Amino acid sequence: MKIDRDIVIYTAQKINIKEKYPVCTLAGKPTYALETAIAFHMILSVLLFTFVFLMAPACKKDQPAATEPKGYQLVWSDEFNTDGPPNPSNWRFENGFVRNEELQWYQPDNAFCENGFLIIEGKRERKPNPNYRAGSGNWKENRPFAEYTSSSLLTRGLFQWQFGRFEMRAKIDTRAGLWPAFWTLGVSGEWPHCGEVDIMEFYQGKILANVAWGAEERWQAVWDGYRRPITEFGDPDWSQKFHVWRMDWDEENIFLYVDDELLNATSLKQTVNRDAEKKNPFLQPHYIIVNLAIGGTAGGDPSHTAFPSRYEIDYVRVYQK
Numbered sequence: 001m002k003i004d005r006d007i008v009i010y011t012a013q014k015i016n017i018k019e020k021y022p023v024c025t026l027a028g029k030p031t032y033a034l035e036t037a038i039a040f041h042m043i044l045s046v047l048l049f050t051f052v053f054l055m056a057p058a059c060k061k062d063q064p065a066a067t068e069p070k071g072y073q074l075v076w077s078d079e080f081n082t083d084g085p086p087n088p089s090n091w092r093f094e095n096g097f098v099r100n101e102e103l104q105w106y107q108p109d110n111a112f113c114e115n116g117f118l119i120i121e122g123k124r125e126r127k128p129n130p131n132y133r134a135g136s137g138n139w140k141e142n143r144p145f146a147e148y149t150s151s152s153l154l155t156r157g158l159f160q161w162q163f164g165r166f167e168m169r170a171k172i173d174t175r176a177g178l179w180p181a182f183w184t185l186g187v188s189g190e191w192p193h194c195g196e197v198d199i200m201e202f203y204q205g206k207i208l209a210n211v212a213w214g215a216e217e218r219w220q221a222v223w224d225g226y227r228r229p230i231t232e233f234g235d236p237d238w239s240q241k242f243h244v245w246r247m248d249w250d251e252e253n254i255f256l257y258v259d260d261e262l263l264n265a266t267s268l269k270q271t272v273n274r275d276a277e278k279k280n281p282f283l284q285p286h287y288i289i290v291n292l293a294i295g296g297t298a299g300g301d302p303s304h305t306a307f308p309s310r311y312e313i314d315y316v317r318v319y320q321k
Contacts, residue, residue, distance in 0.1 A: 066317060072164070072165055073321075074317060075161070075319065076159055078091075078315065079116065079314075080117055080118040080313065080314070081116050083113055083114055084112065084113055085113070086111055086112070086113060086118060089158070090158060091153040091155060092154055092155070092158065093106065093107070093108045093154075094106045095107060096129075096140070097129070097146070099296075100299075102295055102296030102297075103147060103148045103295035103302065104146065104148040104149055104150040104292075104294040105148070106150060106291075107149055107150075107151065109149070109151075110122070110151040110292075111151035117312050117314055118153075118312070119310055120150065120151045120180075120292045120313070121151070121292075121311075122149070122178065122294050122310075123148065123307055123309075124148055124302075124307040124308075125148070125149055126145050126146070127146040127149055128144070129141075129143050129144055129146060132144045148294045148295070150291070150292045150293065151291065151292065152290075154289040155287045155288045155289075156185075158287075159287065160286060161286065162283075163250050164319055165246060165247065165318070165319040165320075166184065166288065166316075167244060167245070167247075167317045168199070168313060168317075169245075169315055170182070170242060170312060170313040172200075172239070173239070173292075173311060174230060174239040175305045175306075175309065176204075176300050176301060177294055177299055177303070177305050178203070178292065178294060178300075178309055179293035179299035179300075180291070181198060181202070181289070181290070181292075181293070182199045182201075182289075183196060183200070183288075184197045184199070184286035184287060184289070185289065186284050186285070187286065188281075189214075189273075189279065190218075190219075192212045192219070192222075193214030193275060195211075195271070195284070196212040197211050197212075197247055197256070198210040198211075198212075198256075199246065199247045199256055202230075203298050203299045203300060204300045205229050205230060206228060207230055207263075208226060209225075209256035209263040209264040210223055210225040210264070211224045211282075213271045213280075214273035214274060214275055215273075216274045218275075222274065224266045224271075225264075226256070228263065242314060244260070245258050250321075252267065252269075253267055253268060254282065268282050290311075290313060290316065292311040294309075
């Protein structure tokens with residue numbers, strides 16, 4: 001650690017207390033007993049201040065340690081401790097217009113790690129749609145521009161797990177038009193017959209905790225859903241705080257929690273797809289998705305919301321027995 005020598009010398013020389021007899025020399029000039037004591041006290045203060053100042057940017061956030069729950073072992077996590085892009089060994093990105101007629105263009109640029117957090121940033125910015133085709137009936141192609149950008153990260157093709165505890169600590173933006181989520185999809189089958197678990201989903205003032213599987217028809221889901229207005233948590237500052245969402249999933253049940261409060265419980269006896277295959281999509285591995293959507297079929301109207309918006313994730317962890 002380098003200390004600015006000029007600051008130290010200047011601090012010592014600023015002392016101007018008159019004594020009759022010089023007792024030592026400081027910075028090449030005579031000084032005196034009381035002056036010496038004060039000068040060294042101020043030098044010590046400067047050194048301490050400089051140390052704190054230089055070390056502050058490197059200080060780690062106050063983060064709960066990855067304590068393994070009883071009966072579980074930590075098998076995967078991302079603590080987002082390295083500033084810069086998310087770890088490509090853990091995450092891939094979705095790109096462009098993806099689902100639900102949402103307004104954002106997904107791109108990697110809107111996700112970054114900062115001070116031990118993953119930040120997914122929603123922005124109001126115009127982006128040309130390279131897939132635009134005038135007159136197309138496909139919503140992904142009939143928009144000449146995207147008016148918003150964001151990011152969606154997923155572990156698909158990198159990591160997937162069958163059963164366990166999936167946990168995230170995060171702070172979400174609950175303003176109009178925003179649709180943050182922490183969820184899983186099964187590795188096999190098209191949606192919804194692959195199975196979906198919304199460990200955390202928010203839109204239009206409500207927290208959701210859902211499990212979905214396939215109906216008789218293609219693209220149709222059977223939902224075991226839960227919705228709760230955030231006003232019912234009884235905390236006016238709820239949206240300004242970090243919360244812990246988790247799924248406990250085994251061969252028999254899926255339990256969904258926020259801050260250790262059980263929101264939804266689903267028996268896997270009921271989650272068999274209703275098509276001819278009769279597959280249970282929760283008896284296969286799932287991968288994780290974290291994303292910030294904007295608008296779309298459920299997200300609401302973001303036109304009066306100030307941007308950028310930040311979805312701040314402290315960690316994502318997976319435990320297994």
